[in-house]
Amino acid sequence: MSDSSQTPIFDAREVAQALEKVFPSAQIAWEENLSPSAQHAIVLGPAHALACAQWLKKDSPWQWDFLSNVTGVDWTDEALALQAKARIKSDPSVDPESLPKEGYLEAVYHLYSINKGLGPLVLRLRTANRKNDVSLPSLTPVWRSAEFQEREIFDLFGIVFEGHPDMRRIMMWDDFEGHPMRKDFVEADDYEYEPTPHDAVLKRCQEHFADPANGRS
């Protein structure tokens, strides 16, 4: 009651350090967010992510009891190269060799503590690559609200969540091929007439108008 008018402050770095102390072998990393929002994240190694999540919710002093959002990110090799460039520019002491080069898929979890009025705490889980090793542990057993969102990430990004109670597509139909939110997803070429085409649609339009078989000149 006494300080309810003030926004409670927490330091995500403290959470990361506490996690490291409890799980010394969990490969916990700290990810700075260079944007003005400065919402830094804790990167959890997939092997211990479930145990870490359980601890964060039940046993940690912050009691992260509410998962508000899970989202996916597709980090291509090109995107990582751009990010590395920005990182080196902001901090020239960074060793370029220490930055990841091979692309990966990422699941981002936003946690709040309703009990303590804290948040958001950002967790990131990363797959080994974006081709054949794309599984991550599901955090649905810890936070039930992750169920549909992890299904959505599986549907649109193709991350397979191990331990999820119902791992199947949620938006697209079961026979759909590919994962539409991946950067390299190729859409079916099903252009239809538009009165005012522009940009990418204009390009498609020109390809189709050049086709005399469609009755268009």
Next chain:
Amino acid sequence: MDEGLKSELQKAGIFTTTLNDLYNWGRGNSLWPLQFGLACCAIEMIATSMSRYDLARFGAEVFRPSPRQADLMIVSGTVTKKMAPQVVRLFKQMPSPKYVIAMGACAISGGPFKQGYNVLKGIDRYIPVDVHIPGCPPRPEALLHAIMTLQRKIAQDTLHPSRRKEEEAERIAALPVPEHGSHDLLPPKHDVLWHPEPVQRS
């Protein structure tokens, strides 16, 4: 009957009509829409049926929860490719005569999602649409206008349709419900229903 004679008789208090006109008048003024909504347009459709806009003035306020009891389908909102087969199936389950209003930019063309991977580019690829309403979403007045337009269209109906019209209705009724393919619906459109004019452009 001669319009002049009809008018003269009306002055004397005698109203004349034809069975055909009476039938169309009844049908047009007691439309039973199918109760389903797909997206934000459905909110405008709900508003239309409430007291402020009062769809009951046009005799179309009895929204039915079953397609077997409905004769008007208001496709109100974005039809995703995942949802499209169900919409077509509902239409096929409605008894004839039946009418379709495609409400809003998405239902008539795919709207802002036209170039996306998951939205149908207009429901008229699979079912015959009587009235298209543009807008995103259309205001309730626009839906009322569509109902009135449909009533005018119904007024042109005949009790005994020609053989050609019957055959066309049979062809449309025999069209299959589309199935989900690897990227798109199969077939992507019914050629009997959807044949846009070829566009000439240099």
